[in-house]
Amino acid sequence: MSTFLEYIAEDILRKYGSDLSRVAVVFPNKRASLFLNSQLARLSDKPIWSPAYMTISDLFREYGKLKVADPIKLVCDLYKSFVTITGSNESLDHFYSWGQLLLADFDDLDKNMANADKVFANLRDIHEYDDVSHLTDEQREAIKRFFRNFSDDQDTILKQRFLNIWSKIGAIYNDFNERLAKQGLAYEGALYRQVAENLHPSATTYETYLFVGFNLVQPVEQCVFRYLQEQGKAHFYWDFDKSYMHDNESGFYIKRLMADFPNEFDVEDDAIYNQYAKAKEIHYVSSTTENAQARFVSQWLRGNGRIEAGSKTAVVLCNEALLPAVVHCIPDEVEKVNITTGYPLAQSPVASLITLLCELRLLGYDPQRNYFRKRYLDAVLRHPYMAQLDEDDVRGLLEEKTALLEWMRTIILHIARCIHDDDPLFQECLFRCYTLLNRLQALVESGDLTVDDNTLQRLMNQLIQSTSVPFHGEPIEGIQIMGVLETRNLDFEHVLLLSCNEGNMPRGVNDTSFIPYTIRDANGMTTIDHKVAIYSYYFHRLLQRASDITILYNNSTTDGKAGEMSRFMLQMMVEDNQHQIHFNAIQTPAAIMRSNPPVIRMEKKKQLGFLTPTAINTYMRCQLRYYYKYECGLLEPEEDMEETIDNRVFGNIFHEASQQLYERMLSRSHQIQKSDIEELLKNDSEIERVIDEAIQKELKVASLDTKRLNGLQIINRQVLIHYLRQLLQLDHELAPFSIIGLETDVRDTFQTPHISTVIGGRIDRLDRIVKDGMERIRVIDYKTGGGNVKWLADVDAIFKQESLANHSDYYLQTFLYAALVKKKYPEVPVSPALLFIQHSAGKDYDPTLCFGREPITDVGPNISRFMELLRTTVDDMFNADIPYQPTEQRERCTYCPYRLLCK
Known part of the structure; x- marks a missing residue:
């Protein structure tokens, strides 16, 4: 197959020789010039002086006195x-x-x-x-x-x-x-009109202008064509096929134009203009999804010598949003590929960062309290780019209160300087985004753009959505991946058209305008009819010289409407009597609906640095949840603090405040005396102060102004103050007593046949009391939530699945800590305790855990059995012969963060 540009190159060399320095070749777009230049070099038997290449837009801008803004x-x-x-x-x-x-x-x-x-x-x-x-x-x-x-x-x-x-x-x-x-500016149409109405001989730079491969030529362009033609400087090469020059809208404009601007080629030359009649293999393939079409690309390329054909093979995207998926589906054996369609900036990480930064400034910043809300700040800090930077530097940049554009430009520039990533796509996306911000900043500084930050955010979103990042490569080598408009003047032997649906081909044939159709039509302006005819030409011209054609379309039903193949495909089915069209469908494998989650077998660790009761409890509740969290390292999402204080934060504040308060009492004496507590209960300001300091620390703010707290935060603060007073009143009944430790770490070596580790954790409070005439050590875990624990019957119940609904994990943790403390204090009774602050106001409240109705005043008699069952459980966790299996209590899956992974 000889391409249209090969015929052009041969004709140019025959008519103008090797010195083409005074010749300008004008194309509808830039892509074709590279291929024509390659053909000229290939066909010439000696060095040649290349012609000038330009688009029609370049030609007008060269002649125009104004600059397009x-x-x-x-x-x-x-x-x-x-x-x-x-x-x-x-x-x-x-x-x-x-x-x-x-x-x-x-x-x-x-x-x-x-x-x-x-x-x-x-x-x-x-x-x-x-x-x-x-x-x-x-x-x-x-x-x-x-x-x-x-x-x-x-x-x-x-x-x-x-x-x-x-x-x-x-x-x-x-x-x-x-x-x-x-301002010396114009929009493109105004510039074109100004050029067309003011043409004069001195405006032309070259002796010869060759106009190649045009279809719809607008009146302003026709003025230039005609002016140069009258001077004997213009010649025209029309690209078409006889198959659509009669009774087909594809050839409508070329027929009219050739009457005024004669073709340099003989229109009866079948070698050039009757190529669609040659043998062709045509396949229509239906697909139920867009992504299935993208995956089909690798299968299609591997067949029929398409990879080996290199630049004679084209994958054309009628829906350019498919590009990222198509790029990922290119087979490994494809060594060279040229992508003419730009990568959507909106699908890059830098675009998501801009969105998060805008939300942080516009939604996440509280100007009254001068701090960023945690939800929005964390979202920025977790972004892949920000996570690679020093957190202190990032926080410093975020806290700079410059104007929004300048603030984002500084952050993007910091990322570019500090992240050493050689990935060209990363660099190009970052550069393109920085360029957009710079342009907006220049418009703001010049006074052309005067908007508030909310409007600026929406404007940036529009610009990002309409911006693409060009790929770099050698355009005339390798498989071509392109949009429909880039195919003009180019011919391929193997063509794959993706997403050739009505709405994509022809694309955007609505007539949204301030000027109604009747007025547009009466005044010779562009109408919907023009747009359909233009795309009809693109479609048929692309196929006219190809011998291997595959056209995919989406036939899925969306919003009650079935996907339709392009009207041009239907037209081929009705009118094309020369070629047989084969119909196929992409067989998408049916989704496998699992009634049971996966069972995962793997090698397990022989040694582990540290094992917590939380990890053991997670394993007991669901082995798969343990696998995802601890083996795979998939962290569970934190709850959003937002404007209120969530349960986790609430508990942290209470722990911090109680620790500070009791440490201050201990600084005066080794024992907590009734008089110490009475003094605090009379001093509301001291209790409020430690609560405020704890809130400030947990919320990570430089200072806390209680007058600027919102309603929910004020309520939470008051509840925390009440809880702390409740704890003091409860301890007043016990005083005097000793506190052995606050937020104390306990740990010990732990070994089973399959694992060697250290086991333990942090005790909220370890104290020594005398009650009912008996001295004992209490291992206390504070609970600020509203739940309560149902007493278990015995030690065995701690490790039974049916007991987990009764918070047996509380038992396991506190009992383990008590057992480790007992090892250090063997002569003293040690009791595990859960202190629920909400319930502590009841008469004779005792936080000690019970078996049945009997308080566990000493874990000693139960330690042996507890450790035996614990060793068995932990050994199973690290036994490679035991796979990770899902819980049988499926109601637990409803609140599991990993439920989408295991189905």
Whole structure:
């Protein structure tokens, strides 16, 4: 197969020789120039002077006296004109999408060289219509949002309000163009029109202009074509196939254009223009998901010599959102690949970081208390980029209270300097994001962009969504992965079209505009008909020289609507009598619904540094949960503190405050005396002070102003003060007594046939009391929650599954700590205790654990059996012959954070 560009190269060399320095080749896009240059080099038998390559946009910008402003600047200036003319008080954020629509209308009007005064006069006279039926439901909804206060049946008000805008569009158009011209700027359509209306001989740089592969040529472009043609400088190469030049919309524009701008090739040359008639293998493949199509890419590439064909193989994405999935599905044996479609910046980690930073500043910062709320701060600190940085540096950057844009620019720049990652995608995404922030900052500093931070956030989101990161590579080598627009002028032997659904091919054929279809059509402006014809040409031109064609589409039903293949595919099925079309479907394996979670077998550790009762209890409740948490290291998500104080934080504050209070009493004496407690109970300020210090420490704030606490925090503070007083009153009945330790670590070596480790943990309080004439040591675990423990019958019950619902894990932990303490104090009775603060006000409250109804005043008699059962349990945990299995108590799965992993 000879490609269209090969024929072009041969013709150029034959007509213009090897010195092409005065020749300019103009394409609709840039991609084709690289392939043409390669063909010229291949076909020439001697060194040649390459021609100049440019796009039609480059040509206009070269001739124009104005500079095309960037899209953000254009919408900002259009907003100023809109406000000036209408006197509207709409915000820029509210106007932005309307501004883009209005700008597109102006651009289209100028590129079609429509009479602006006539078009806008037609709009002023739109009252001749009896209704607004030409508007789509989406347009009506958008208008209602714009005017805010419509109800569904207010067509008259809707029309009246919309007419108020329509009647002033002409004035907005003129003011906008004047505003830009004063700055030496224009939007693209205005620049094109200015060039087309002011052409003169001195404007042309080259002796010959070759226009290659155009389809729809707008009136402004036709003006340039005609002007250069009249000077004998323009020549035209049209790319088409005879198969769609009769009774097919694909050839509609080329037929008309060739009448005015004759083709350099003989249109009857079948070698060039009758390629679709040659033998072709055509497959239509249906798929139930988009991702299944992406996975099909590797299978397709491995067949029929497609990998070996290199740049003659193309994967074309009708839905460019498939790109990340397709990239991951390229087989390992593909050595070279060229990706012409940019990677969506919105799908990069830096985009998610921008979102988190905005949320931190706009939602997570409390200006009254001058601190970041934990939920939002933690989300930023856990981000993959931030997690690689020094936390102190990050916190320092976050606490800088500069303007939002400058603040984010500083953070992105710090990441770029400190994370040494050679991944080009990481670097490009970071650079592209930094460039966007810089551009916005420049617009803010120049006064072009005046918005609050909330509007700025939404504007950034829009920009990120519309920005892509280009891939670097050698365009003329390797398998080509591209969007539909990049295929213009290029030919391939093997073509795979993905997601060729109605809505993707043709794409975006709605007619959303301020200018109704009837007025657009009457004034020669672009309509929905033009867009369909353009995409029809792209579709058929791509297939005309290919011999191996596979087209995929999604046939799944979404929101009650079945996926439809493109109208162009249906058209081929009806009209193509030359080729047989084969129909296939991607067989997606049915999801395996497991009624039981997995059973995991693996080698287990022989040695472990430290084993806690929490880990043992987790294993007893569900072995899979233990595996995910302790073997895989998948941390359970922390509860959000948000505006209130959650149970975990509440408990931490109570532990911290009680420890501080009792340590201060112990600093005066080794024993806690009744008089010490009485003095504290009379001194509310001391109790409040330790509570406030504990809150400040737990919430990680520099200072705590209780007057700025919110309602829930005030309530929690009062409850904590009450609990601490309750503890003091309970201890007042016991005094005098000794405290052996507060927040005391206990541990001991522990060995079984399968594991050698250290076992233990932290005791909230270890004290020595005399009660009912008997001295004993208590191992106390504070509990600030509202639960209670049902007494177990005996030691064996601690290790039984049916006892876990009764908080037997509390027993295991406290009993283990008591056993370790007993080893240190063998001559003194040691009792395990759970002190539930909420219930401690009851008469004769005793926190000592019980077997049956008997308090365990000494663990000594039960230690032997407890340790025997503990060793058996721990040995099973580390026995490789025993797999990790799910709990049989499936109700526990409802609150397990790993339930999605094990199904």
